[in-house]
Amino acid sequence: xxxxxxxxxxxxxxxxxxxxxxxxxxxxxxxxxxxxxxxxxxxxxxxxxxxxxxxxxxxxxxxxxxxxxxxxxxxxxxxxxxxxxxxxxxxxxxxxxxxxxxxxxxxxxxxxxxxxxxxxxxxxxxxxxxxxxxxxxxxxxxxxxxxxxxxxxxxxxxxxxxxxxxxxxxxxxxxxxxxxxxxxxxxxxxxxxxxxxxxxxxxxxxxxxxxxxxxxxxxxxxxxxxxxxxxxxxxxxxxxxxxxxxxxxxxxxxxxxxxxxxxxxxxxxxxxxxxxxxxxxxxxxxxxxxxxxxxxxxxxxxxxxxxxxxxxxx
Amino acid sequence: xxxxxxxxxxxxxxxxxxxxxxxxxxxxxxxxxxxxxxxxxxxxxxxxxxxxxxxxxxxxxxxxxxxxxxxxxxxxxxxxxxxxxxxxxxxxxxxxxxxxxxxxxxxxxxxxxxxxxxxxxxxxxxxxxxxxxxxxxxxxxxxxxxxxxxxxxxxxxxxxxxxxxxxxxxxxxxxxxxxxxxxxxxxxxxxxxxxxxxxxxxxxxxx
Numbered sequence: 001x002x003x004x005x006x007x008x009x010x011x012x013x014x015x016x017x018x019x020x021x022x023x024x025x026x027x028x029x030x031x032x033x034x035x036x037x038x039x040x041x042x043x044x045x046x047x048x049x050x051x052x053x054x055x056x057x058x059x060x061x062x063x064x065x066x067x068x069x070x071x072x073x074x075x076x077x078x079x080x081x082x083x084x085x086x087x088x089x090x091x092x093x094x095x096x097x098x099x100x101x102x103x104x105x106x107x108x109x110x111x112x113x114x115x116x117x118x119x120x121x122x123x124x125x126x127x128x129x130x131x132x133x134x135x136x137x138x139x140x141x142x143x144x145x146x147x148x149x150x151x152x153x154x155x156x157x158x159x160x161x162x163x164x165x166x167x168x169x170x171x172x173x174x175x176x177x178x179x180x181x182x183x184x185x186x187x188x189x190x191x192x193x194x195x196x197x198x199x200x201x202x203x204x205x206x207x208x209x210x211x212x213x214x215x216x217x218x219x220x221x222x223x224x225x226x227x228x229x230x231x232x233x234x235x236x237x238x239x240x241x242x243x244x245x246x247x248x249x250x251x252x253x254x255x256x257x258x259x260x261x262x263x264x265x266x267x268x269x270x271x272x273x274x275x276x277x278x279x280x281x282x283x284x285x286x287x288x289x290x291x292x293x294x295x296x297x298x299x300x301x302x303x304x305x306x307x308x309x310x311x312x313x314x
Numbered sequence: 315x316x317x318x319x320x321x322x323x324x325x326x327x328x329x330x331x332x333x334x335x336x337x338x339x340x341x342x343x344x345x346x347x348x349x350x351x352x353x354x355x356x357x358x359x360x361x362x363x364x365x366x367x368x369x370x371x372x373x374x375x376x377x378x379x380x381x382x383x384x385x386x387x388x389x390x391x392x393x394x395x396x397x398x399x400x401x402x403x404x405x406x407x408x409x410x411x412x413x414x415x416x417x418x419x420x421x422x423x424x425x426x427x428x429x430x431x432x433x434x435x436x437x438x439x440x441x442x443x444x445x446x447x448x449x450x451x452x453x454x455x456x457x458x459x460x461x462x463x464x465x466x467x468x469x470x471x472x473x474x475x476x477x478x479x480x481x482x483x484x485x486x487x488x489x490x491x492x493x494x495x496x497x498x499x500x501x502x503x504x505x506x507x508x509x510x511x512x513x514x515x516x517x518x519x520x521x
Contacts, residue, residue, distance in 0.1 A: 129464060224349075224404035231350050231399050233465035235521040237338060242345035252347045257405055 019051040020179045027187055030296070037196040038075055038147050044187055045078035046297055052176055055080045055130055056089055056167035060098040061144055064158040072099060075147060082286055083229045088128050089167065093121035101135045101163045108135035110177060130167040136181065138162040140188055142197035157198050218262035220290040220298055222255045248278040252287060317500050321372060324504045329365035331515040332358040338518070349407040353398040356414055357391040360421065364388055381434040383424050385443040390417050392450040399457055441491040444484055451481035469521030476513035483507030
């Protein structure tokens with residue numbers, strides 16, 4: 001019996017080691033091809049969710065403004081459950097926890113959500129099987145550029161002060177949290193070397209930084225993201241809203257997970273502006289996700305800049 | 315109430331419930347493109363057709379051998395409903411949809427062959443096939459019961475209840491095929507099935 005437990009333990013630890021090596025290896029490749037820090041954060045969040053079986057990963061950061069004020073912004077998030085309602089994990093209770101982590105500048109130890117949140121928020125999280133939570137604090141002398149490149153609207157690069165929030169369904173292996181800590185440090189180091197984090201004063205950094213173009217939209221492959229709780233825990237009739245846009249519906253039906261947006265545009269004979277609008281509709285409803293030629297999921301907010309998850313902290 | 319009258323009543327409930335759910339699912343499918351809605355719509359439409367054919371066969375046309383079609387069509391419909399609840403990735407959902415279309419094609423062939431298909435005369439075979447229906451519903455019940463245990467939603471509760479009642483409705487009738495004098499089994503079985511269908515309707519209405 002003990003031998004079996006030992007084997008199982010070794011096997012699980014082995015899988016964490018394997019995942020850590022996989023992330024480390026891919027990190028070097030991803031950093032080279034990444035054009036913006038938020039792309040890297042998105043990739044990290046996705047990788048942690050997929051490889052370490054974490055239910056939700058969020059990156060929150062302090063954002064400075066030209067008028068001297070500061071706000072707290074959700075820079076990136078990845079959820080194992082695509083249909084998880086955003087109000088459960090992006091609300092004032094969560095912001096309060098993140099603010100505490102950033103103020104204390106220390107890691108929030110792994111705890112049951114009941115110990116960290118009000119009973120209302122804890123119940124809300126537990127209903128979605130988010131039973132445990134932890135948060136990492138990240139800081140650096142380098143500057144984090146604003147998220148929205150095309151419309152920075154008064155935002156300025158800000159000294160890196162970030163919190164990574166993790167939600168778990170069950171208690172993970174004791175080795176997981178140190179592994180994530182190591183990977184985060186590697187990622188920040190690699191981002192600094194690659195120039196994804198800026199050096200020096202805000203103005204000089206912004207001048208020096210040459211943002212390249214986002215990935216070619218027409219070469220990306222859209223994939224359906226099915227509503228995975230419909231017909232299971234939720235009624236498909238009440239939980240599925242009809243697509244308001246006929247072009248979006250037409251495009252959605254043509255998506256087969258193999259053809260690129262360019263090929264789909266040719267197949268549907270939709271004009272560029274209608275394709276663009278249809279994609280925005282489908283992405284905002286989380287009906288699809290875009291994947292590049294290497295099979296990496298693209299953060300669509302870099303293609304369609306539209307910030308709606310900023311939480312004012314001034 | 316005689317056996318035939320109870321059977322007819324249950325078939326009418328089956329037709330109404332499955333037809334309404336099928337129409338609603340198909341209508342929403344045309345406006346959203348969700349594959350799970352298509353699978354649900356087609357499954358419920360088949361169950362509704364099974365009800366209509368059962369009604370016609372039991373009350374008007376007694377010569378056709380429709381029982382094979384009725385049992386197999388119901389088992390496959392429940393099977394595809396079960397598959398769509400397993401959270402398959404989108405490409406598999408599309409594959410399930412394709413397989414369902416193929417199965418519907420085969421069912422149409424079976425239906426067309428009813429004049430030449432031999433009657434389901436052996437009560438042992440009929441009991442086994444009926445038990446197949448019950449087993450499929452039991453699997454769906456277990457699935458929804460598990461979902462309810464973790465998510466505690468009204469929809470999963472009503473679906474678990476519906477398939478529990480339908481399963482035990484079919485299950486209770488199974489011994490009757492071997493002991494035709496035990497009409498009480500039919501009354502209890504059909505009543506449970508009717509309640510199960512009503513629960514299914516309520517699940518899709520307010521779940």
